[in-house]
Amino acid sequence: MTSGALGRVETELPGLPEALRRVGEVILGDPAEAARSTIIALAERAGSSPATVTRFCRAFGFSGYAELRVALATETGRAAQAGWGAGVGHEIGPDDPLDSAIEVMAAADARLIQDTAAQLDLDVVAKVADAIVAAPRVLLVGVSTSGNVATMLEGRLRRIGIPGWSAGDAHVALSEAALLKDGDVAIGISHRGRTREVMEALAEAGSHGALTVAVTSFARSPLAELADLVLTTASRETTFRLGGLAAVHSQLFVLDAVYVAVAQRTYERTNEAFERTISAVESHRVERG
Numbered sequence: 001m002t003s004g005a006l007g008r009v010e011t012e013l014p015g016l017p018e019a020l021r022r023v024g025e026v027i028l029g030d031p032a033e034a035a036r037s038t039i040i041a042l043a044e045r046a047g048s049s050p051a052t053v054t055r056f057c058r059a060f061g062f063s064g065y066a067e068l069r070v071a072l073a074t075e076t077g078r079a080a081q082a083g084w085g086a087g088v089g090h091e092i093g094p095d096d097p098l099d100s101a102i103e104v105m106a107a108a109d110a111r112l113i114q115d116t117a118a119q120l121d122l123d124v125v126a127k128v129a130d131a132i133v134a135a136p137r138v139l140l141v142g143v144s145t146s147g148n149v150a151t152m153l154e155g156r157l158r159r160i161g162i163p164g165w166s167a168g169d170a171h172v173a174l175s176e177a178a179l180l181k182d183g184d185v186a187i188g189i190s191h192r193g194r195t196r197e198v199m200e201a202l203a204e205a206g207s208h209g210a211l212t213v214a215v216t217s218f219a220r221s222p223l224a225e226l227a228d229l230v231l232t233t234a235s236r237e238t239t240f241r242l243g244g245l246a247a248v249h250s251q252l253f254v255l256d257a258v259y260v261a262v263a264q265r266t267y268e269r270t271n272e273a274f275e276r277t278i279s280a281v282e283s284h285r286v287e288r289g
Helices: 005-015 018-029 031-036 039-046 050-059 065-082 098-119 122-134 144-159 170-178 196-207 222-226 243-265 267-284
Strands: 138-141 164-167 185-189 211-216 229-232
Touching (some): 005 018, 005 098, 018 039, 018 050, 031 065, 039 050, 050 065, 098 243, 122 185, 122 229, 122 243, 138 144, 138 170, 144 164, 144 185, 144 243, 144 267, 164 170, 170 196, 185 196, 185 243, 196 211, 196 222, 211 222, 211 243, 229 243, 243 267
Parallel strands (some): 138 164, 138 185, 185 211
16 A cells, blocks of 8 residues: 555554554654654654554555655645645534535545545456456445445446345345355445444355455454455544444445446446436436426
8 A cells, every 4th residue: 555544544543552553643643744754753752663663554554664654745745735634634513604614524525535545456446346247246235324335336236237236134135145156246335344244244145155345444354354355445534424424425436436447347338228228217307498
């Protein structure tokens, strides 16, 4: 991983061991300063050792501190150029004017999508898209807000002729997963990667030979560990939008990237499907006055 470091660190910080968490807190507190610091200086600020900083780097996929510094410098430079700083990290109070609240929301969501795009593994996206195109059956599993995301991807895939099903009920998900075979695809969506129903369905699908894909904000979560392929999402919590609610936009973005990759691979068929479906519902549209 050479980009999207700040988003991943912020997302996974609570689950890190204390020594690594202190390093992450120092980096998030002033990413630009961390990009300029030596490994010894950063370790001193975190009350740790250079060896701990090195372990932190490797935990997030970097070969060492030098590679992390380059990623931080790139991200902070891009953020400054795009003006992401305004509103990011601010809380929305009960008496804040609506325009101020919207500014905070817009800044957080813009940064969220940028973080998600930066950390997205394009090779994994391509592998998932190839598998979906070839699959006789695609199962999408998620509960609560993640279930709504699964339903949206199901609709998009069906619109272009891909046989997809979504399941939010545990019994339905397990029953559908049990019917999958080698060549099918099962995608489990869970912000923290710890939703039992999603994990059980993905494990069931995998036991029958289906390719399993995890979409989660936590790359070392139980869901990610049992999946064949993992697509990570960024999560940036703001007032009134915590946990899974904060991850919805990034989940939609990641799955939209998969959808676009599938549509590219089925270009002619997709265009034909669009034309036919648009024509089918045209009579239900009200003409302009």
